[in-house]
Amino acid sequence: MGPTTGEPTTGGFTTDGPTTGGSADGGPMTVLGIDAGSRTLPEAEHLLRTVARSLGLPGGTVGCTHFVPAGLAGDEPHIACSLAVPGSVTPPADVSWAAGGQRGGPRAEGAATAAAEHAARRGGRVVTFPGHDLLTGTMSVAAIRDGSAIERVLVLASPGPPGDDTLVVTNDHVRPPASVSGLGC
Amino acid sequence: MGHGHHHQHHDRSHEPLDEGEAAPARDLTIPDEDLSPAQLSRRRMFRRAGLLGAGLTAAGVLGTQAEAAAATPGGREPKDGYLWLAGDHHIHTQHSGDGIYRVIDQVRHGNAYGLGWVVITDHGGATHAKIGVDKVNPDIVAAREAVKDTLVFQGLEWNIPAAEHGTVFVAPGRREVETLKEFENSFDGSVKDAGANTPQNEALAIAGLNFLAESVRKRRIPDALFLANHPSRKGLDSPHEIRGWRDAQPSIAVGMEGAPGHQAAGLPKPHGPGGGRGYYDGGPGADSFPGYPAESYKTFGGFDWMTATVGGLWDSLLAEGKPWWITANSDSHTVHGDTSVRGPGSDFDANGRYEDPVYGGVPNTGAGDFWPGYYSRTHVGSRTFSYEALMDGLRAGRVWVDHGGLISGLVVRATTAGHGRRGATLGETLDVRRGDRVELTMEITLAGRPNWAQFVPTLARVDVIQGDVTGPAPDKDVFTTPNTKVVQSYEVGRTSGTVTFTYRLGRVDRPVYVRLRGTDGKRSAPGLLGAGVDPHGPQIDVHGDADPWNDLWFYSNPIWILPRR
Incomplete structure (x- = not known):
């Protein structure tokens, strides 16, 4: 800054x-939370970009980082990410994730926290937009x-x-x- | 001590001891309990006379008051009953992974720039704990010998578990190194991989403070202190951690940097680093306290947000009646414009230090620090020129701080009007009857001579800040207090001489505290809590465009006034 x-x-x-509005193809948007236990913001932003790329999301996709306190999805405070994605997206295989009511991986609770913050506009920092x-x-x-x-x-x-x-x-x-x-x- | 001349029924304290007997009394590396009764008696006399410490050994035989006065280090004269010793508790050397200078380089500069005390605080960490903590000690001992009128403490910059950095330092003694080493190996956040903001790591920090207190209690070391460094830089020191440290060991954990070092870091490029003043460059991370606002990551007139905000975090502690003091230090690693470079062939990991610095031929304009004493000073009212007295003064909060030599002296007294008593000074509490009239008298010795940037600073304005003492905060994470504000301002506009102001608090019917702040008046803005609280506070510092010499402030520690019921 x-x-x-x-x-x-x-x-x-x-x-x-x-606001994020609808997806490019007019379908419904959802928020995907992801959590790999990143301890630093550069690490988390790298994860965010890697996942966005692997999902084939366009460059202007709104992606954010979110702080996750100790005890939630791990013993140490860390950083999870969120992405505004088309509802049809397939979650990445190798990180914990949360989207809508669905979850996967050991840090899914951190991912869900990020997604909920994103959806409610409660917290986080916007990295890509x-x-x-x-x-x-x-x-x-x-x-x-x-x-x-x-x-x-x-x-x-x-x-x-x-x-x-x-x-x-x-x-x-x-x-x-x-x-x-x-x-x- | 094996000298064999014991006259146990005879007070020899005023007789000459032979040199062999007298020397241990002056040698503060020998604890009191290891002295013979005669030597201990002699040491006590030295203490009473204000002569124990580095200045003493310089003077040789000290038989008379005249010689004693001559031995007063640096020609310093007591003021209001105290020697006001400027100092710096945050200094790095070649024993830090990001340092460069010898101990003696820092001590000689600090001494030349007028410091009466310094603390060598190399970073805690695996290499330092294994090698550096041992290797730095002979250099410190030699510096004490070489520079007699500056006290040189050994300490470290502790990576506080779950939090920021802090100064930990001890009074000299035979076991200073082994105690510091055990402390670092057991409680340093880097050594123990305990940096993350977890309850377990917060508990480890408290355990570290308990260890220091226990080491003093058992007389393993004569004394120890802890102060939090650059507390708002990364938002790591949450309000409840600060309260927790102080409440766990109030005689050890006594304060924080009101102003961080690295004051040259905001000088614009290409002649400066072009960063944030104090290297306050970042924002919140995973371990930051989530409640801190974006402004808290910046400095204001060179001071940390906790201190610079009238009614902010520091005031919220004072409003609880918690003694918690502020300091101002250099954090000197590499000095702006200096031509030194690291010695060739350095291997820090193997040797625990870099090779001695050498002339590099090019002024380092990317460096953000000043030499100790060059810009930031912590003035401690010390009863004597000694290690113990200096630590006592710091612990008592008899402390004010300034930047750029804004003022030369500050004597503050709160008194009950018409009583003619000395009253209370910085860090103390004035006991009054409810309804007594109370006055605050400030005697300010103006700069009077050029500072190290070659101009005589003008003191433009002095502010009296007053707050209600409201007792323990139910929420340990609170960082504001509602009833603290600037209650009086005085225009000065002078560079030399002495000015005296008296602020009348009126009849005091509830516990309050007062503290002072002054400025050169070059950069002011309404405080973060509104112009009604602080109409002309320090401005937020501009990233990459902050000339520290054109934005000078002093701050005093508080005095409490406590009416009896």
Whole structure:
């Protein structure tokens, strides 16, 4: 999360984006939770991308990471993931998962927690979303809004939103918190 | 001690001891219980006179008060009855996997920049526990000998199980190394693979503090202290863990860094690292306390969110009446602009240390640290210049901190109006009758001379922060308190001389506490809990654009005022 320039405070985003809506083929969407006991965010994001690729999901698929406390799906706190997928998707074979009422694998409870957070928009951070590949370098707030699913940019410890021409240093790493997002996590 | 001149019915404490007899009394590596009665008597006299410690051995024979005054280290004069010794409890050396300097490099710099005490805190870990903890000790002992007017403690940067890093340090003694080594091998989160935020690991942290307390109780070591370092950096120190440490061993677990080190880390590229001030660069991870807000991962005017938020976590502890003190340290690993590089042929894993640093020819603009004493200072009111007294002062909370030499001295007293008594100073409690009028007097010695960035800082404003003491919090994870706010501000706008302010609390009918904060006034914003709580608080620091010299603050520890019923 980079700072904004033109605003004398450091940057941090909350976003309001579109809802996930239906799948590309018009069928119903569901949330797939996955849990491989990742202890770090980079590990979890790698898992998220690997699974999304293996399922053949499009690049703009909304995918999130979620913290799972100790005692739930393992002795240590860790990170599970969630993906908005077409209802027809076949769960991956080698990770614990949860989708709808169905579950598989030893960490299914962690996966279910992630899926439930995603569905209820209670928590997590959005990693992949429409336009996220374009959020690199330094961009204006307006360009971020126009080019991605992000609808709102806020600055930490700042009373109002930044102006449209405020520059945001993305550090090529934009991970909006999902708890206040319209993106569906 | 085998010197054979025992005169057991005669107090020899004011007679000259021969050099062989006197030396052990001055040698703090020899515990009290190993001294002869005459030697112990002599040591007590030294203690009373404020002479025991590194400064003592420098002076040789100390027969008269005149010589005693001359031996006062660094020409320091007592103020309000205490020697105010600036120090730093968070310093790394070549015995850290991410360090570079010798012990003597850090001590000499700290000494030159005015520090009266330093703690060497290399990272806990397998290699350090096996090799480094032993190897660093002779270097520390040699530094004590070479730099007489700076106290040099041995400690470590403990990987607190289930939490962040913390300073653990001990008073010198014959068993300091073996005790630190056993502590590290038994309770370090890295050695024990106990970093994850689990109840078992939280319990291991408490067990570690209990071990330190027990080691002091059994007189295995003369003293030990623990302070939490960069507590908000990764959100790992939950409010209930902090309360748990303090409540488990209040004489050992005494505080936290109000300001982290690495204060140069926010200097913009290409002349600086371009990171977060304090290297507060991250966000929450799996082990973070989920209740902490996004702002908590940033610094505010160089200070940690727990301390910088008026009415925030620190105040929530003080409002419980819990003594919990703040410090400010360098966390010096590699100094911004320094030309040193690691010694060639280094093998840290095999040797427990890097080879001595060598001249590298290029200023390191990517380094985010300052030398000890160069920017961050923790000022402790110490009864004497000695290891024990310094630790007592820190434990008592007789402590204020500053950045960039913003002010030179601070004397604070809470008194009952018209009583003419000395009252209470930082860290203490003033007992009053309900309804007594109470005053807070602040005497501030302004900077008066250039700091290490070659300008004389201007103190623009001083804020008095006051809160109600509301007793134990039912929720151990609470991190706000409702009745703490800035109650008075004073404009100063001067660089030299002494200014005195008196804040009248009025008739005090309930337990309260007060603390002070001051600033150069260059970066201010309403506090996170609103302008009604803190109209001109520190601003959040900008990632990659935070010049620490143009954003200076000082903070004092609190004084409580407790009316009797």
